[in-house]
Amino acid sequence: MSKVLYIKASPMKERSNSIAAADAFVDAYKKSHPNDEVKTIDLFSMKLPDFDFIAASGKYKIMRGKPHSPEEKRAWDKIVATVAEFKDADKYVLAVPMWNFSIPYRLKQYIDVIVQPGQTFTVDSGGNYKGLVTGKPAFVVFARGGEYAKGTPAEQYDQQSKYVESILRFMGFTDIRALMVEPTLAGGPEVAEQKRNAAIEKAKQMAGEF
Numbered sequence: 001m002s003k004v005l006y007i008k009a010s011p012m013k014e015r016s017n018s019i020a021a022a023d024a025f026v027d028a029y030k031k032s033h034p035n036d037e038v039k040t041i042d043l044f045s046m047k048l049p050d051f052d053f054i055a056a057s058g059k060y061k062i063m064r065g066k067p068h069s070p071e072e073k074r075a076w077d078k079i080v081a082t083v084a085e086f087k088d089a090d091k092y093v094l095a096v097p098m099w100n101f102s103i104p105y106r107l108k109q110y111i112d113v114i115v116q117p118g119q120t121f122t123v124d125s126g127g128n129y130k131g132l133v134t135g136k137p138a139f140v141v142f143a144r145g146g147e148y149a150k151g152t153p154a155e156q157y158d159q160q161s162k163y164v165e166s167i168l169r170f171m172g173f174t175d176i177r178a179l180m181v182e183p184t185l186a187g188g189p190e191v192a193e194q195k196r197n198a199a200i201e202k203a204k205q206m207a208g209e210f
C-alpha cells in the first residue's frame with residue numbers, strides 16, 4: 001500500500017483549475033489503486049507553523065551543529081511535525097496556481113517550513129547539498145492565467161513551474177511529472193473551459209502510470 005499526499009495550493013475551491021485537474025488525477029488514481037491511501041492538505045485552510053526569528057535561529061543552530069534553546073526547540077518541534085507529515089508519503093500530488101509569476105504565499109510558507117537541514121536535505125562540510133526525499137514521484141498541476149510555453153518569450157516570466165520543480169529537485173525528487181493548464185484567463189472563458197477539460201482528461205491518463 002502506498003501513501004499519497006495531495007497538496008492543494010489554490011484557495012479557489014471548485015473554481016480552481018489546478019485543483020480540478022489534480023482532483024481528476026486523484027479520483028482516477030484511487031480507482032486504479034484502491035488499496036492506497038490519499039491524504040489531502042489544503043494550504044489555505046490549515047494552520048502552518050510560522051517561520052520567524054526563533055525558527056530561523058533554530059535552523060541556523062542545526063546547520064552549525066549547535067543545540068537548540070528551549071524556545072527554539074518548541075518552534076522546531078512544530079516544524080518537524082509538518083516535515084514528518086510531508087515525508088510520510090510515498091507519492092505526491094500538487095495543485096499549484098501561478099501568482100505574480102510565482103507561487104501563492106501559502107505554498108511558499110509550506111516550502112519554507114519543510115525544506116530543512118537534516119530533514120529534507122543535508123549539507124556536508126564542503127558545502128555540498130544532498131536531497132533526502134528520494135525515490136518518490138511527484139505529479140504537479142500548474143495553472144496559469146496567461147501562457148508561458150517553453151521556447152516562447154513569455155517563458156522567462158515563469159517563476160512558478162521553474163521554482164517548484166527546482167525546490168523539489170533540491171529535496172531529492174527526480175521523477176516530477178508536470179501538467180500545465182493555461183491560459184485560464186487570457187484566452188477568455190471558452191478557451192479556459194476547453195483547456196481545463198483537456199487538462200482533466202490528460203490528468204486521468206497520467207494517473208494510470210503513477
Ligand SMILES: Cc1cc2nc3c(=O)[nH]c(=O)nc-3n(C[C@H](O)[C@H](O)[C@H](O)COP(=O)(O)O)c2cc1C
Nearest residue numbers: 010016017018097098099100101143144145146184
Ligand atoms: C493573486 C493572483 C495573482 C495572479 N498572477 C498571475 C500571473 O502573474 N500570471 C498569470 O498568468 N496569471 C496570474 N493569475 C491568474 C492565475 O494564475 C489563474 O487564475 C490560475 O488559473 C490560478 O490557478 P487556480 O485556477 O488553480 O486557482 C493570478 C491570480 C491571482 C489570484
